[in-house]
């Protein structure tokens with residue numbers, strides 16, 4: 445690694461090295477995890493998840509060198525989630541993806557099974573904390589919904605996004621991306637597992653209430669290939685062009701945490 449905050453997914457700067465600059469990587473509340481379905485505890489008092497995504501408040505799409513991200517206007521409570529394990533409403537800040545090759549790519553796994561891709565919808569508690577950064581430093585500041593992407597037929601909702609990827613091929617690029625409603629990326633069932641965890645990228649803050657949906661959405665292999673083949677980890681000025689792929693952290697120790705399920709068996 446060359447600088448303090450230089451991290452990635454390569455041999456020299458990948459997840460197994462992150463602890464050198466971010467010691468919390470070896471903390472006891474890290475994410476992702478492998479969810480063992482029959483060890484998850486059904487909690488009948490868990491409320492259904494409520495996603496109030498009626499307004500299309502997306503702003504831009506960008507390549508941050510680690511993923512492709514869509515950011516939202518989070519100045520007020522136009523786009524929020526509530527219910528589920530949450531005691532407050534949490535505002536949508538951004539969503540991004542993790543993906544790989546050969547059936548791998550998701551961060552969470554279920555009974556050891558990986559999916560080709562995982563979507564993360566990142567929300568923060570704006571009632572309890574004045575800024576996203578302050579929420580990200582608190583134990584209950586963030587709520588992230590994880591949605592698995594599995595291979596199947598073409599996903600119409602994802603096409604507008606995959607069609608925009610060419611605009612953010614290089615690290616550090618950004619393009620306008622308004623009127624995108626992430627509602628179209630939700631599966632039909634909102635049954636979920638939930639557990640206390642962390643960001644899965646540095647700084648790896650242990651500030652996330654994780655909500656991982658059981659039902660994957662289906663996208664075509666061609667759509668997955670658009671991610672793998674369009675985006676680069678590298679910037680436009682860099683000589684070496686490195687395809688953005690395998691940007692996922694492997695499962696971390698559970699350390700006695702309990703995974704709760706909103707559904708039975």
Ligand SMILES: [Zn+2]
Nearest residue numbers: 540542564644
């Ligand atoms: Zn993520």
